[in-house]
Amino acid sequence: EAGVAQSPRYKIIEKRQSVAFWCNPISGHATLYWYQQILGQGPKLLIQFQNNGVVDDSQLPKDRFSAERLKGVDSTLKIQPAKLEDSAVYLCASSLAAGGGPRGYTFGSGTRLTVV
Amino acid sequence: GDSVTQMEGPVTLSEEAFLTINCTYTATGYPSLFWYVQYPGEGLQLLLKATKADDKGSNKGFEATYRKETTSFHLEKGSVQVSDSAVYFCALSDDKIIFGKGTRLHILP
Numbered sequence: 001e002a003g004v005a006q007s008p009r010y011k012i013i014e015k016r017q018s019v020a021f022w023c024n025p026i027s028g029h030a031t032l033y034w035y036q037q038i039l040g041q042g043p044k045l046l047i048q049f050q051n052n053g054v055v056d057d058s059q060l061p062k063d064r065f066s067a068e069r070l071k072g073v074d075s076t077l078k079i080q081p082a083k084l085e086d087s088a089v090y091l092c093a094s095s096l097a098a099g100g101g102p103r104g105y106t107f108g109s110g111t112r113l114t115v116v
Numbered sequence: 117g118d119s120v121t122q123m124e125g126p127v128t129l130s131e132e133a134f135l136t137i138n139c140t141y142t143a144t145g146y147p148s149l150f151w152y153v154q155y156p157g158e159g160l161q162l163l164l165k166a167t168k169a170d171d172k173g174s175n176k177g178f179e180a181t182y183r184k185e186t187t188s189f190h191l192e193k194g195s196v197q198v199s200d201s202a203v204y205f206c207a208l209s210d211d212k213i214i215f216g217k218g219t220r221l222h223i224l225p
Contacts, residue, residue: 033212042120042205042215043160056212091160098211100148105213109159 002026004108006092012114018080021111025073025094029106031055032069034077035091037110043091049075050098082115089113118143122206122216129196130224137191137219139180139206147208149173149182149189152215154203163191163204198223 005024013019025032030051035043046065048056051072060067064083069075079086089110123138141149151163151173164173169184178193189206201223206216 040218042207042217045212045214048212093213100209100213104150104162104165105209107160 004092004094004106006090006108006111008111009109010112010114012116013082015084015115016081018078019082019113020076020078021090021092021113023075023077023092023108025075025092026106029094029096030072031095031098032075033093033095033105034067034075035093037089037091039088046077048098055098079113082113084115087113087115118147118208118210118214120206120208120214120216122204122219124217125203125220126222127219128222128224131198132195133223135191135193135196135200135221137204137206137221139189139191139216141187141189141206141208143187143208143210145210147210149180150207150209150213151178151180151189151191152205152207154205154218156202160205196221196223198225 007022032049034046037043046060047067049069052069067077089112091110092108093105095105119142121140148167150165152160153163164175166173166182172181180189180191203218203220205218207213
């Protein structure tokens with residue numbers, strides 16, 4: 001089975017610019033997550049989708065971050081405007097159901113964002 | 117809310133040494149517990165998991181036992197190799213997965 005696809009792999013932008021990341025989860029996975037992993041730290045959940053609805057976005061900085069999952073499949077995460085502290089790896093993960101389901105979670109390779 | 121605390125690194129060991137990385141958790145329900153590994157330049161990989169109390173997860177010589185009474189899920193390996201050098205994350209899952217801060221492991225030849 002294909003894994004979780006993310007693009008781009010790397011992105012360098014200047015502060016105050018905007019950027020978007022794309023995620024294609026495993027086919028049939030209802031739950032999709034975006035995580036932010038700052039260098040030297042563990043991944044932090046930004047937003048959780050169940051199909052095309054938001055389940056948890058309590059840690060998403062909504063003044064600059066937005067995410068959508070149209071049609072309950074692909075998802076995009078946007079930052080506008082970016083700040084230096086947004087430099088991180090952005091990970092997308094999916095699972096059959098919330099809580100992981102019988103096969104657990106599958107993570108993509110991530111997008112490494114550098115804001116200069 | 118739910119949280120995971122794991123020992124700070126870096127941890128440096130010689131090849132063939134015994135490894136323990138401590139992990140404790142706080143949760144209101146009965147979460148599943150995981151260890152993930154991140155090798156240099158690579159993504160997160162599931163190392164092992166346990167879904168209920170007293171379960172033991174194991175993989176690649178690593179093992180961890182779900183201890184409900186001590187809310188712990190310590191990672192152990194009897195004889196580490198240079199190729200085990202990586203960052204290890206303890207995590208719990210209720211309706212979403214929550215990670216600890218990670219422990220960097222260096223194995224010296």
